[in-house]
Amino acid sequence: MAIDLKGLSSKELKSLATQIKKQQTALTKRKPIAGVRKKLVALANAAGYNIAELFGSAKSAPAKKAGKPAAKKAARKAAKTTTKKAAKKTAKKTAKKTAKKVRTGAKVAPKYRNPADPKITWTGRGRQPLWFADQLKKGKKAEELLIK
Numbered sequence: 001m002a003i004d005l006k007g008l009s010s011k012e013l014k015s016l017a018t019q020i021k022k023q024q025t026a027l028t029k030r031k032p033i034a035g036v037r038k039k040l041v042a043l044a045n046a047a048g049y050n051i052a053e054l055f056g057s058a059k060s061a062p063a064k065k066a067g068k069p070a071a072k073k074a075a076r077k078a079a080k081t082t083t084k085k086a087a088k089k090t091a092k093k094t095a096k097k098t099a100k101k102v103r104t105g106a107k108v109a110p111k112y113r114n115p116a117d118p119k120i121t122w123t124g125r126g127r128q129p130l131w132f133a134d135q136l137k138k139g140k141k142a143e144e145l146l147i148k
Contacts, residue, residue, distance in 0.1 A: 110147060111123055112132060112147065113145065114132075114145075115145065116131065132145065
């Protein structure tokens with residue numbers, strides 16, 4: 001992310017500097033990831049589990065983003081995919097939610113009638129029929145074609 005510092009005012013630069021300081025202090029207060037990982041492995045082993053059982057293969061995966069520790073990311077991932085059956089159920093539920101809902105609206109009464117063939121009507125919605133466009137070209141007004 002590149003920030004054009006030349007285009008910022010003095011007030012904006014001060015605000016940016018304070019945000020940078022806050023972020024730096026938050027990052028320096030965090031414990032090193034290797035130490036946290038070591039504690040997690042020891043805790044899992046003490047409970048009779050290994051990290052692969054708890055979090056999948058996140059044991060050897062390095063943290064990609066500074067803001068999201070690997071343990072949190074792995075815990076979220078493990079919670080999402082606990083079993084194959086649960087994953088299938090959630091997949092079905094999400095498929096139902098994401099399926100496009102078809103709107104079935106009420107029928108709309110026709111507004112316009114073709115003077116040449118009174119059986120042909122148009123509701124006034126969507127694309128103009130050819131007969132309607134032809135009548136307009138001939139000089140008729142839309143009000144003259146209204147059904148009374």
